[in-house]
Amino acid sequence: MTDKTPAQLADAAGDAIRALNHATLGRQADWEYPGDAYSVVGNLAHMAGMLPQALDQIAQLLKRLEGEGHLKSDRDTLADDLEAAHDGLTIAAGAAETLRGALDRAQNGLGSVAYKED
Template sequence: MTDKTPAQLAGTAADAVRGLNHATLVRQADWEYPGDAYSVVANLSQMAMTLPQAIGQVQSLIEFLNAHDNLRSDKGTLDDDLAQTVGGLADAKAAAEALYAALNRAHSGLGPIAYQD
């Protein structure tokens, strides 16, 4: 396990993707061949595959807290806020599943592609 909180781990993931964005801006060592793209897409696919579970677990926490009357809204609109939250998480979960499927297609497409001098 880890000593980091879920929020810290999500921040680490965001930082890693930001780092990936910088590392892939220009061709460089370890970012010049189709195999490099294949590996990156494989890892992004793996990440996307795990996102629906994480999103579902966020929703489970909110539902648990709500069921035990541990939530309130600063705006006095808890029911509306919860509907927004649950709806947004459901949309995010569906988007993550679509992202995983798309990355899997890209990964499969990259499989036979090779560098040619």
């Protein structure tokens, strides 16, 4: 499927969002009509909807490595560190679902918005 690592793919996703931020700064081709916003919001909603699975799979990796005895903490606080990581991943997954729902709502609102010629 891809020869990139999960970390490289996450980095590329960050780069794509950075590029999106630049591309939406001002008026330009393919960024001048409500339909353009509708499409971008829909794609962002799709992306947000996929984040919980990725976050769960990160948590599963940590659980597997812990079960195999392959984890340690540089601070000798492994249990606390893992609890913080798992709590953060759970909260992030919920936040991603909230984000997806909000973006779906925004896209639904944009569905009936059209450009009005002068």
